[in-house]
Amino acid sequence: MDEDIQREPAEILLVEDSPTDARLILDAFKQAKLGSRVTAVENGVEAMTFLRRQGKYAKARRPDFVLLDLKLPLRSGFEVLAEIKVDADLQSIPVVVLTSSPRDVDVFKAYNLDANSYVTKPVEFEELLKAVAVIEDFWCSVVTLPPPPPL
């Protein structure tokens, strides 16, 4: 990189249908105090509308990464993942799958659809909070995020 980009707060899209888990995850971000801005949507259709900046999300910011549950109403997480990763404009956005299924078949499928990483949601509330803190720290502080695509 030519310039040392001052770290701005990250924009994160959370796609999660369980209000309890969404609340927990949002709490975790608040606790971590990295200043990330999290938008939460509860299904796959909303997720794509947000990413495409359509309708009510016309002024949405491009997320720095997406936290994606696989178990979603209306459109499965796999469909959302596939759609993001075949879209020339969106495919560079890292997608972190955060879902309750630890099943090999789901993990395999997600990585084959180019998920950037797969995290199985811990069953314990405290552990979920910790996992989200680690995820945020990794993707916001350690990783070099992709620049936005040229217009």
Place this chain on the structure above:
Amino acid sequence: MPSATVLYVEDEQYDVLFMRKAFESVGLGESLKVVTDGLQAIHYLGGKGEYQDRTKHPLPSVVLLDLKLPIVSGFEVLRWLRGQPEFEALPVVVLSSSTRDEDRSKVRELGANAYLEKPGSLLEFPTVVEYLKKRWLDVEDETART
């Protein structure tokens, strides 16, 4: 004498049977103590009546708690438990057949450590036991618990 005990609070006899089998199959049959309603759970933990005998009824390292219980509900057991200073930090894993998100939220607010969906088939009980064993039971190290 087992080094760790699980108190399983569950009224449905088949769940108890399958859980017992799953515990026995990993050599932890002695670790599982069962009570079949919420009031019994409170008496067990409080050492009331027959439960005074801690050699027969040792205090658990973790409570496995169904929500839907007769006499006193799982929610009430949890509320009572967290109100006792000696049980403030006692790990509680809630098992529930409810898919309602509000229940999960409430369970968390009441201080449970984890929320698992009740095993739906015989195959899933060993998974719960594995989880408990790995996370909450200190079965390898006998000296770690009194």
